[in-house]
Amino acid sequence: MNVLVVGIGGIGGYLGAKLSLKYANSGIHTISFMQRGNHKNAIETNGLSYIAKERITARPNAIYDSVKDLPLFDLVIFSVKAKDFISTAQSLKGAIHAETILLSTLNGVNNAKLLQEIFPENIILNGCIYVSASIDSPGVVVQKGGAGLLYFGSDVFDVSNYTFVEYFFKEAGIKCELTENITLEVWKKYFFICPFATVTSLYQMPIGAVLENVEAFDYWKGLFAELVILSKSMGVELEDNIFDAALERAKTIPYDTATSMQLDFQNGIYPEIDVFTGFVVEKSRELSLNVPFHNKAYDTLKQRI
Secondary structure (H helix, E strand, O other): OEEEEEOOOHHHHHHHHHHHHHHOOOOOOEEEEEOOHHHHHHHHHHOEEEEOOOEEEEOOOEEEOOOOOOOOEEEEEEOOOHHHHHHHHHHOHHHEEEEEEEEEOOOOOOHHHHHHHHOOOOEEEEEEEEEEEEEEEOOEEEEEEEEEEEEEEOOOOOHHHHHHHHHHHHHOOOOEEEEOOHHHHHHHHHHHHHHHHHHHHHHOOOHHHHHHOHHHHHHHHHHHHHHHHHHHHOOOOOOOOHHHHHHHHHHOOOOOOOOHHHHHHHHOOOOOOOOOHHHHHHHHHHOOOOOHHHHHHHHHHHHHO
16 A cells, blocks of 8 residues: 555654554555654654654655645545644645545544545545654654554444455554444543643643642533533433543543643644634534533633634
């Protein structure tokens, strides 16, 4: 396969490093990156360094910073920031053929639908991954937590036709599970990250501190309860222990773990507020639901952008 990883940040860095290390010199598959700026230049010069328990350095077959003269790809993995998702996907139309598989690994619960609207004739696989990583410096991505477990699949297409993609990931050392119930998996992650993204950004404290701070923890519980109401109104069937599972997972995370949205606020980068807090506010308004915790947080956070 000719594979393109779009966006080499935390998630793209994890997947791109693993795939490049395994396949870039295989003579069977080619692995390309799409990335701009100093990060792209450093990877081109020195390779991509991914630091977890150990440091690996991998070199893709190619790295692009524009859509000019792109080849056709068989698998495109989207891991860009939400604000760039639609425009980037639309710009890649010239690199997509009739059999191209497109996989979203972005945060959020609406990405597969958006991709299908852009590429109505293609196979769209949705996905979510549990990894906490970010760019540390140009050419270097550091993982701070998460098991790196990727769930992907479809509620629409017969996933048994895509076991070869699962094998492709597993052979590269990526823990993954192909599932026909990917909507539930995506929402399970969303239930974990969305309330924490909002509350850590609002209070500017890491997840461990939120669990210890009475006011912040109560606010998190309020956000969580509102998200339950919204998801049920959208027809999402939840597991009964969704709250307890999220809380227990949070307790296993290193105390000083910050969410990506919190880090974006701290670093002056446009945050994924529209994917998290803003999405809940907008969908709740459409469904005439009352979400005061999200409304207050959204109004406050928008003023900080």
